[in-house]
Amino acid sequence: MIVLTFFGSTHPDYIHIGPLHLHIKAFIDWSLQCLGCYESGHSKKHCTNPHRSAVALPWMPT
Ligand SMILES: [Zn+2]
Numbered sequence: 703m704i705v706l707t708f709f710g711s712t713h714p715d716y717i718h719i720g721p722l723h724l725h726i727k728a729f730i731d732w733s734l735q736c737l738g739c740y741e742s743g744h745s746k747k748h749c750t751n752p753h754r755s756a757v758a759l760p761w762m763p764t
Contacts, residue, residue: 713726714726738754
């Protein structure tokens with residue numbers, strides 16, 4: 703995995719580095735994941751989305 707930073711709010715779909723043709727995907731930091739709706743970027747305390755039911759995974763805090 704290579705992490706690149708682009709200025710602005712969009713990124714190209716592909717970049718060329720020498721002979722490499724790389725597909726670019728957005729990096730999502732899952733370290734802040736809501737335990738109510740399971741989206742990233744906010745906590746359950748600040749969630750405004752409808753909560754989803756899910757099976758508790760062993761690495762998720764309760
Ligand atoms: Zn949420």
